[in-house]
Amino acid sequence: VQIEIINTGSELMLGRVLNTHQQWLCRQLADLGYTVTRQTAISDEAPQIQNVVREALARADLIVVTGGLGPTSDDRTRELVAELAGAELVCDDEVLRRITEFFTSRKRPMPESTKVQALVPRGAQVLMNAHGTAPGLVMEIPAEKFRPAPTLLVMLPGPPRELRPMFTAQVVPLLQTKLPCESEFVCRTLKTTGLGESRVEEIIAPELKHLTDAGLELGYCARIGEVDVRFVGRGCGAQQNVAEAESIVRRLIGDRVFGVDDEQLETVIVRLLTERKQMLALAESCTGGWIANRITNVPGASAIFWGGAVSYANDAKLKFLGVQEQTLATHGAVSEETAREMAEGARRASGADYAVSVTGIAGPSGGSDGKPVGTVFIGLADGTRSRAYKFLNRYDRETFKYVTSQQALEILRRALVAGTQPALT
Amino acid sequence: VQIEIINTGSELMLGRVLNTHQQWLCRQLADLGYTVTRQTAISDEAPQIQNVVREALARADLIVVTGGLGPTSDDRTRELVAELAGAELVCDDEVLRRITEFFTSRKRPMPESTKVQALVPRGAQVLMNAHGTAPGLVMEIPAEKFRPAPTLLVMLPGPPRELRPMFTAQVVPLLQTKLPCESEFVCRTLKTTGLGESRVEEIIAPELKHLTDAGLELGYCARIGEVDVRFVGRGCGAQQNVAEAESIVRRLIGDRVFGVDDEQLETVIVRLLTERKQMLALAESCTGGWIANRITNVPGASAIFWGGAVSYANDAKLKFLGVQEQTLATHGAVSEETAREMAEGARRASGADYAVSVTGIAGPSGGSDGKPVGTVFIGLADGTRSRAYKFLNRYDRETFKYVTSQQALEILRRALVAGTQPALT
Numbered sequence: 001v002q003i004e005i006i007n008t009g010s011e012l013m014l015g016r017v018l019n020t021h022q023q024w025l026c027r028q029l030a031d032l033g034y035t036v037t038r039q040t041a042i043s044d045e046a047p048q049i050q051n052v053v054r055e056a057l058a059r060a061d062l063i064v065v066t067g068g069l070g071p072t073s074d075d076r077t078r079e080l081v082a083e084l085a086g087a088e089l090v091c092d093d094e095v096l097r098r099i100t101e102f103f104t105s106r107k108r109p110m111p112e113s114t115k116v117q118a119l120v121p122r123g124a125q126v127l128m129n130a131h132g133t134a135p136g137l138v139m140e141i142p143a144e145k146f147r148p149a150p151t152l153l154v155m156l157p158g159p160p161r162e163l164r165p166m167f168t169a170q171v172v173p174l175l176q177t178k179l180p181c182e183s184e185f186v187c188r189t190l191k192t193t194g195l196g197e198s199r200v201e202e203i204i205a206p207e208l209k210h211l212t213d214a215g216l217e218l219g220y221c222a223r224i225g226e227v228d229v230r231f232v233g234r235g236c237g238a239q240q241n242v243a244e245a246e247s248i249v250r251r252l253i254g255d256r257v258f259g260v261d262d263e264q265l266e267t268v269i270v271r272l273l274t275e276r277k278q279m280l281a282l283a284e285s286c287t288g289g290w291i292a293n294r295i296t297n298v299p300g301a302s303a304i305f306w307g308g309a310v311s312y313a314n315d316a317k318l319k320f321l322g323v324q325e326q327t328l329a330t331h332g333a334v335s336e337e338t339a340r341e342m343a344e345g346a347r348r349a350s351g352a353d354y355a356v357s358v359t360g361i362a363g364p365s366g367g368s369d370g371k372p373v374g375t376v377f378i379g380l381a382d383g384t385r386s387r388a389y390k391f392l393n394r395y396d397r398e399t400f401k402y403v404t405s406q407q408a409l410e411i412l413r414r415a416l417v418a419g420t421q422p423a424l425t
Numbered sequence: 426v427q428i429e430i431i432n433t434g435s436e437l438m439l440g441r442v443l444n445t446h447q448q449w450l451c452r453q454l455a456d457l458g459y460t461v462t463r464q465t466a467i468s469d470e471a472p473q474i475q476n477v478v479r480e481a482l483a484r485a486d487l488i489v490v491t492g493g494l495g496p497t498s499d500d501r502t503r504e505l506v507a508e509l510a511g512a513e514l515v516c517d518d519e520v521l522r523r524i525t526e527f528f529t530s531r532k533r534p535m536p537e538s539t540k541v542q543a544l545v546p547r548g549a550q551v552l553m554n555a556h557g558t559a560p561g562l563v564m565e566i567p568a569e570k571f572r573p574a575p576t577l578l579v580m581l582p583g584p585p586r587e588l589r590p591m592f593t594a595q596v597v598p599l600l601q602t603k604l605p606c607e608s609e610f611v612c613r614t615l616k617t618t619g620l621g622e623s624r625v626e627e628i629i630a631p632e633l634k635h636l637t638d639a640g641l642e643l644g645y646c647a648r649i650g651e652v653d654v655r656f657v658g659r660g661c662g663a664q665q666n667v668a669e670a671e672s673i674v675r676r677l678i679g680d681r682v683f684g685v686d687d688e689q690l691e692t693v694i695v696r697l698l699t700e701r702k703q704m705l706a707l708a709e710s711c712t713g714g715w716i717a718n719r720i721t722n723v724p725g726a727s728a729i730f731w732g733g734a735v736s737y738a739n740d741a742k743l744k745f746l747g748v749q750e751q752t753l754a755t756h757g758a759v760s761e762e763t764a765r766e767m768a769e770g771a772r773r774a775s776g777a778d779y780a781v782s783v784t785g786i787a788g789p790s791g792g793s794d795g796k797p798v799g800t801v802f803i804g805l806a807d808g809t810r811s812r813a814y815k816f817l818n819r820y821d822r823e824t825f826k827y828v829t830s831q832q833a834l835e836i837l838r839r840a841l842v843a844g845t846q847p848a849l850t
Contacts, residue, residue: 011646011655013461014612015452019444022466027440036438037473039466041447044644048462071623072645073630111623159647161824187439198496198536205498219469220497221436222584230436282735288721289714292735296713297823299789307741309734310707310717316732319774320745349744364724398722399586 001179003029003036004060006052008067008077009158010043020160021066028167033181034062044074050084057084057146057153062179064171067158069134071114077155078119078137085139085153087121092135095126099133127170132162138174152178186238190229190249191263192256193410197222200229200253207248216241224399225406258413265409266294272416273304273354280412281350282308283321283342283357285333286376291358291405306350311342321345321357334359336377339388343379347386354415355381356408360393362400374400378408380415426604428454428461429485431477433492433502434583435468445585446491453592458606459487469499475509482509482571482578487604489596492583494559496539502580503544503562510564510578512546517560520551524558552595557587563599577603611663615654615674616688617681618835622647625654625678632673641666649824650831683838690834691719697841698729698779705837706775707733708746708767708782710758711801716783716830731775736767746770746782759784761802764813768804772811779840780806781833785818787825799825803833805840 005025011017019041026036037060042048049068056063068077082089096118103110117134120126127136134157141151154171156163175181192200197220205218212218217232229249233242250257259268273280282292289310295301309320314333317323322345323338331337342357360376367373374394380387389411393403430450436442444466451461462485467473474493481488493502507514521543528535542559545551552561559582566576579596581588600606617625622645630643637643642657654674658667675682684693698705707717714735720726734745739758742748747770748763756762767782785801792798799819805812814836818828 009646010642010644010657011653012447013451013464014455014655014657015448015450015461016612016614016653016655017646018448022437023440023443025440026438030439035468036440037467038477039438041464042462043460052463070645070647072626074644108621108624111627113626114623159649161649161820187441189441196533198539199533201497201538202536217435219435219499220495221434221442222495224584224586228436228441230439230441232435232439284714286721287718288726288730289709289717289733289735290721292714292737293712293718293826296711296715296735296737296787297826299822301713302737302791305713305737307735307737307745308714309745310714310721310732312717312721312727312730312732313775316775320732320734350738350741362721366727395586397724401718401722 001034001062001181002060003034003062003064004056005036005039006056006063006065007039007041008044008049008065009041010045010074012041013043021163024160024164025064025066025167028172030185030187032172032175033183033185034175034179035185044068044076046076046080049077049080053081053084054146057141057151059147060151061149062175063151063153065153065155066163069117069136069155069157071111071117071133075116078121081139081153081155082121085121085141087123087139089119090122091118092120092126095120095128095135098128102133127156127166129157129162130165132157132159134162136166136170183235184233184238186231186233186242188231188242188246189261190246190257191259192227192229192253193225193258193406194256195227195253197227200227203252204229204249207252208245211241211245214241216245218245224403258410264294265406265413267298268413269409269416270295270298270301270304272413274300276416278304278354279306279350279352280304281306281346281352281355283346283355283379284308284310285312285317285342285358286360286362287358287401287404287408288312290401291356291408294405294409306352308346317342320349322348332371334361334371334375334377336388336390339377339379340381340386343381343388344386347381353382354412356412357381358404358408360404362397364397376404376407378404378411380411382415426459426487426606427485428459428487429481429489430461430464431481431488431490432464432466433469433474433490434466435470435499437466438468446588449585449589450489450491450592453597455610455612457597457600458608458610459600459604460610469493469501471501471505474502474505478506478509479571482566482576484572485576486574487600488576488578490578490580491588494542494561494580494582496536496542496558500541503546506564506578506580507546510546510566512548512564514544515547516543517545517551520545520553520560523553527558552581552591554582554587555590557582557584559587561591561595608660609658609663611656611658611667613656613667613671614686615671615682616684617652617654617678618650618683618831619681620652620678622652625652628677629654629674632677633670636666636670639666641670643670649828683835689719690831690838692723693838694834694841695720695723695726695729697838699725701841703729703778704731704775705729706731706771706777706780708771708780708804709733709735710737710742710767710783711785711787712783712826712829712833713737715826716781716833719830719834731777733771742767745774747773757796759786759796759800759802761813761815764802764804765806765811768806768813769811772806778807779837781837782806783829783833785829787822789822801829801832803829803836805836807840
């Protein structure tokens with residue numbers, strides 16, 4: 001099955017907006033066993049849209065077009081695709097009724113332009129929009145029109161909170177009827193930390209050779225402080241081959257594997273603390289709430305997360321965490337001593353089993369010779385003692401916060417897994 | 426100038442990784458006056474890569490290919506593009522020396538496979554990699570080989586922290602020499618809140634007609650609780666037309682415009698507080714540090730941000746913020762009263778000019794009949810009084826946190842701009 005995604009929007013081509021549809025749609029389709037073969041983004045200009053859709057119609061069994069179904073003058077997908085397919089646009093009364101109802105129920109005036117969203121290419125199936133006004137559209141392009149086989153052409157509205165539920169509730173059942181997926185598909189990602197990409201391959205690839213020779217796909221993705229190892233198996237035996245590959249990699253570098261698939265470090269932390277019925281408190285300075293934010297993104301975090309202080313100013317370190325003025329004066333806010341007192345203070349205030357603290361210089365300014373921009377101390381306190389770890393994270397401000405939060409969570413993870421404090425550099 | 430971006434990577438097509446290269450490269454190019462005409466993503470499979478690059482070579486003046494230059498077996502862009510262009514791969518001694526040096530300086534063993542990164546298509550220009558081992562490559566494909574005109578083909582490594590500085594430091598100067606941009610280009614985005622997309626168009630489009638008739642591009646992008654209005658002007662008079670369009674829109678809906686271009690609400694808040702020499706403190710429950718994180722993403726935030734409490738557990742609300750046990754018992758943690766006491770407590774502890782508090786039910790569990798999932802109270806305290814605003818944000822957990830943080834920052838922005846507390850629903 002050849003599948004193509006086409007994302008329309010001049011804002012994409014001008015780099016004003018991040019295209020999240022590609023990943024989301026590819027992921028949903030992959031989990032159903034379909035692999036997207038090509039994704040294309042183009043502007044809202046008419047010739048562009050028609051050219052790209054025409055090319056895809058010559059290749060694909062399924063085309064998903066996103067964007068350009070709204071009410072404004074730059075929303076042109078509907079009319080351009082209808083023209084390409086030779087289908088007249090007709091007003092769909094049910095859609096018009098729903099659009100009117102949308103505005104009535106919100107007590108807002110209904111702009112005339114919104115009515116264009118009720119126009120539907122003759123013969124197209126309408127996907128009602130539960131979260132907005134623009135419906136989705138499905139056209140079945142017959143065989144021999146653009147290529148020997150027929151093509152299913154799905155148009156979805158651009159806003160993610162309209163597109164996603166529409167895809168899940170309405171497009172997926174349609175696909176399973178119209179383009180049933182016959183082959184087994186298994187994808188498994190092991191997330192590792194602490195080894196470079198080529199070193200990971202050097203260790204694991206020879207031991208996986210019998211599986212890759214037999215058709216298992218093995219992929220690597222280097223991220224900041226992290227290497228993902230990905231297995232993809234298809235067809236008969238896929239499940240078993242992927243499971244065998246995973247167990248081989250775990251035997252070779254298991255201590256480096258911190259999670260699987262979409263599992264983030266924060267998910268692992270919440271799981272480990274939940275299993276142990278333990279609580280966590282945080283004391284963040286330079287990460288500014290990023291770690292607390294990551295932890296609280298995980299459903300169920302309230303069972304293990306007491307809370308924390310974002311002690312950005314020195315005064316906040318004194319008032320919320322009981323850091324000694326003397327410590328700040330002697331060693332500075334960015335020091336091993338302050339990091340330890342912050343962690344101890346958070347643990348004392350909360351009574352939590354663990355407290356993690358972070359203090360450092362995110363930059364771009366604030367560095368000095370002895371403590372350059374990027375200097376970070378991460379503290380960890382448990383019931384018996386505290387310790388601080390020093391890092392130098394020379395990145396832009398947001399990457400700095402991300403990398404530092406990864407290090408802090410990994411220190412905690414290792415402490416939880418080992419039951420002891422980790423030796424990290 | 427026709428420009429195409431090609432992103433390679435099976436992880437993209439399986440939806441395992443978000444493609445951030447598209448936006449970043451499109452944005453950099455747009456700011457230099459170049460508009461990307463097409464972006465395509467494909468897997469690491471050989472026929473796919475060669476087909477897509479071949480098609481682009483028949484159309485584009487400039488092609489930027491990302492990914493597939495690393496050391497692992499799924500990195501195949503180098504050899505596949507060389508084969509397509511009919512160029513032999515030869516070892517570049519300087520690149521090999523740098524790769525060796527990369528491992529030596531880090532005291533890590535150098536895996537044999539990393540040497541493949543020193544292979545360069547004969548005649549290609551090498552872009553040294555300051556942050557990794559894989560160099561970038563530039564090939565000049567002569568006229569008449571794939572189309573009448575020549576094509577500049579740039580290959581960049583996949584990791585963003587290698588690609589970005591390489592593009593800025595090495596590709597941009599090359600473009601300005603090889604493909605100088607002659608036409609003026611101005612892009613301006615006004616970020617609005619509080620009106621729907623079609624309502625915005627209804628108000629502004631008629632008044633902008635003389636400019637759009639004269640060639641000004643006008644675009645809209647609906648986001649959660651936000652509509653972006655985008656003007657693009659090209660050629661002679663672009664600057665002036667865009668400025669006129671902006672002043673018309675500000676006259677019509679200026680109170681709805683909270684920022685321009687990439688400006689986020691947090692940037693505006695930091696700017697406004699810095700101008701006023703005022704300080705902010707936060708008391709976050711359900712947003713879990715997300716607002717503090719947004720504020721501290723802005724360089725210079727330390728001048729205006731005292732800090733805050735992530736008072737997730739009730740105990741943290743008592744200890745850090747001095748919320749009364751009686752208030753929690755009578756009204757509950759998610760209530761107008763608790764929100765006000767949280768804001769007052771944060772202001773009292775910090776002595777800051779403003780304190781913002783948030784308490785609510787992010788879900789998926791924790792709701793009740795009287796307080797369904799999505800219920801939020803946002804408190805604002807200044808030197809004289811406090812007030813709380815109620816919202817119902819029925820979204821998934823992360824969207825809930827985002828929307829709530831937008832509302833909290835917008836409440837603060839309006840208070841700062843008006844000098845009084847806003848009347849919001």
